[in-house]
Amino acid sequence: MPTARTDLTTTPAAAPAPRLASPLARVVLMVVAVVSLGLALLGAVTPGLPSTEFVLLAAWASARSSPRLHAWMLRHRLLGPLLHDWNNGRRIRRQAKWGASISMALCALLMAFTIPHLWLVAPAIVCMAGVQVWIWKRPEPV
Secondary structure (H helix, E strand, O other): OOOOOOOOOOOOOOOOOOOOOOHHHHHHHHHHHHHHHHHHHHHHHOOOOOOHHHHHHHHHHHHHHOHHHHHHHHHOOOHHHHHHHHHOOOOOOHHHHHHHHHHHHHHHHHHHHHOOOHHHHHHHHHHHHHHHHHHHHOOOOO
């Protein structure tokens, strides 16, 4: 008698693709996706400028404007795992959490020692602290 075999390596069925926007909205969303990817690239080397959030924004915009760009992002060796984790439970890897924490801490120190006005520095540091709390409360992939 044949037995049923469960393959644990398969992923759950993909969510249905989002509906593409109108032609004008597609152009606007494509610009948002490309600019967000550029900012994410810049954020990877600039302390204090986030990259993960811009990657997620680019993925959202590209899913609604360019299936080709969205598929490229999902297959990318660096972006793909990040997007896979986010799409499967809104998870953020510990390495990304530490990277964001270190980047924001360096930015806070840089601002504290270079900007003479506390009223400009304090709100930025409070905002970064809030983002850090949110990031560290996100689950991690297994």
